[in-house]
Amino acid sequence: MAEVKISAESRTEFGKGSARRDRRAGKVPGVIYGHGQDPRHVKLPGHDLLLAVRTPNVLINLTVDGKSELVIPKAIQRDPIKGFLEHVDLLIVKRGEKVAVEIPVHAEGELAPGGNLLEHVLNALPVEAEATHIPEGVTVSVEGLEAGASILAKDIELPKGTTLAVEDDAVVLQVVAAQAEEPAEEAEEGAEEAPAAEAETAEAAE
Structure with missing residues (x-):
């Protein structure tokens, strides 16, 4: 599997307002976690990330503040209507380990x-x-x-x-197994017999 290189920025502002500003600027908020490290909040270039996650379990060589980490997406949130990326959780992995x-x-x-x-x-x-x-x-x-x-x-x-x-x-x-469909002729006959049966029931009641 080829590695995709992406550069991200640290994210210091939080909340819905900050996230909306990041998305308007073409950035996707994300969190990096794993290997005992404290979670780090970042923002990634939306277009690059969108292209990367088209590959399932893509391996990303992510650079943040001059430091590189190998990560894989573990949870991706998308807008339910427009489909753009809203947030991504990234898991740190190491070469040779199993995930x-x-x-x-x-x-x-x-x-x-x-x-x-x-x-x-x-x-x-x-x-x-x-x-x-x-x-x-x-x-x-x-x-x-x-x-x-x-x-x-x-x-x-x-x-x-x-x-x-x-x-x-x-x-x-x-x-x-495919569900058997009632033949059209039988369905029509059943529809014709139903009114006759109702009429007989009404006459008997009188």
Whole structure:
């Protein structure tokens, strides 16, 4: 995984008003924490950060006040309507150490004929990986799977150096049977019979 270099500034003013001013200036408020250090408040260039976090679990070589740290995003807040970044939590990592992250699961292939649906029980797979070699995701084949089939965490081939951080038998993907639809003719007949039945009930009551 390539490192993305970003320079940030220390943040000394806090509160909603300060955060709004930072965002208007194209900055994103953030917090750096981990490895026993006191949390540090920073503001990062919004455009650079937005490009970086397009890669899941991106490794960022962050420079603040002349000091560089390797960090990965652990929590990202976005505006629910416009989608811009509002805040980011950054975890300090060291080369060679393993970190717990979640990686995207991508399905490829066609299910068996029948109109069945593929359900992503886990959209992201919890794993442990070396901080500087976090996989961008895993791809799973669902070719020919029929209704009732499922893929468990242990069935997924992980890159070297990556291990599961979830139970082996956790369901990641499953194939759900398509719901049978009532034939149109039967539905129409049922609609026609309903008024007749109501009329008979009314006559009996009289």
